Amino acid sequence: xxxxxxxxxxxxxxxxxxxxxxxxxxxxxxxxxxxxxxxxxxxxxxxxxxxxxxxxxxxxxxxxxxxxxxxxxxxxxxxxxxxxxxxxxxxxxxxxxxxxxxxxxxxxxxxxxxxxxxxxxxxxxxxxxxxxxxxxxxxxxxxxxxxxxxxxxxxxxxxxxxxxxxxxxxxxxxxxxxxxxxxxxxxxxxxxxxxxxxxxxxxxxxxxxxxxxxxxxxxxxxxxxxxxxxxxxxxxxxxxxxxxxxxxxxxxxxxxxxxxxxxxxxxxxxxxxxxxxxxxxxxxxxxxxxxxxxxxxxxxxxxxxxxxxxxxxxxxxxxxxxxxxxxxx
Ligand code: DAH
Numbered sequence: 001x002x003x004x005x006x007x008x009x010x011x012x013x014x015x016x017x018x019x020x021x022x023x024x025x026x027x028x029x030x031x032x033x034x035x036x037x038x039x040x041x042x043x044x045x046x047x048x049x050x051x052x053x054x055x056x057x058x059x060x061x062x063x064x065x066x067x068x069x070x071x072x073x074x075x076x077x078x079x080x081x082x083x084x085x086x087x088x089x090x091x092x093x094x095x096x097x098x099x100x101x102x103x104x105x106x107x108x109x110x111x112x113x114x115x116x117x118x119x120x121x122x123x124x125x126x127x128x129x130x131x132x133x134x135x136x137x138x139x140x141x142x143x144x145x146x147x148x149x150x151x152x153x154x155x156x157x158x159x160x161x162x163x164x165x166x167x168x169x170x171x172x173x174x175x176x177x178x179x180x181x182x183x184x185x186x187x188x189x190x191x192x193x194x195x196x197x198x199x200x201x202x203x204x205x206x207x208x209x210x211x212x213x214x215x216x217x218x219x220x221x222x223x224x225x226x227x228x229x230x231x232x233x234x235x236x237x238x239x240x241x242x243x244x245x246x247x248x249x250x251x252x253x254x255x256x257x258x259x260x261x262x263x264x265x266x267x268x269x270x271x272x273x274x275x276x277x278x279x280x281x282x283x284x285x286x287x288x289x290x291x292x293x294x295x296x297x298x299x300x301x302x303x304x305x306x307x308x309x310x311x312x313x314x315x316x317x318x319x320x321x322x323x324x325x326x327x328x329x
């Protein structure tokens with residue numbers, strides 16, 4: 001019996017030395033410790049021993065099995081630790097995973113660029129809602145009842161009295177109703193028009209409105225401000241002109257054109273904004289004394305500015321969400 005026990009123990013130690021991973025260790029568990037394993041067999045043989053030999057071998061058998069089991073457990077612990085370490089191992093030589101970081105939309109960038117120019121001149125930022133009353137969008141701005149801009153074709157009416165604003169000019173009205181002069185602010189935001197969609201027009205676009213109301217505001221100041229703005233946005237050498245125009249809410253009114261010279265093509269004048277002296281009727285409509293105060297206003301399309309600045313020739317690309325376009329800016 002003693003020989004048998006020694007044989008199994010030796011074999012166990014020998015086998016254990018050769019184990020390299022958990023899979024091989026499992027084979028050893030089956031070979032020695034399972035129900036039909038070699039230790040179980042020793043116990044079977046032990047049962048057949050004569051009674052007087054039992055105490056001696058019983059003790060021996062129990063202690064070698066316990067010792068072997070301990071050695072087995074230790075090795076198992078060691079190997080599992082290594083396996084875990086291996087799983088956590090990071091190969092620092094692998095190329096990193098790329099994350100695409102979003103960026104500001106080109107229209108937001110353009111609004112910010114324009115806002116910064118006016119902020120430098122002391123203008124603050126004011127915003128109004130996109131759902132607007134007919135009263136603010138048209139009436140207070142001196143649009144006669146039969147003005148074509150009130151036509152259903154141009155305006156998305158929500159009901160008889162409310163609409164999606166067709167321009168940012170109603171924000172002027174809101175601001176003047178809220179605050180007495182001096183007022184100096186720009187008002188960026190989305191506007192809506194019920195127009196056929198093409199490369200040139202879209203049902204949604206952005207405008208920036210400007211308003212300055214105080215005692216003794218003059219057309220010369222308006223000109224100076226807008227020329228400064230055009231130079232900041234399009235460069236010191238920009239060629240510009242003021243052309244007389246008409247808007248219901250300004251008198252006199254003008255439009256500003258800049259000379260556009262694409263490479264290898266014929267140059268031409270392009271309108272960049274509308275402006276004028278706030279019509280006294282408008283001031284009276286919001287409760288500002290038009291004898292005491294004068295003001296100027298202007299309004300420009302943001303898409304228009306971005307298209308000129310970056311040579312974009314289709315307004316629809318701003319709203320397509322095409323990554324190939326957006327990621328250029
Ligand atoms: N609201 C005009 C439009 O949408 C633009 C405009 C022109 C705004 C002249 C003004 C202005 O404030 O003075 O076409």
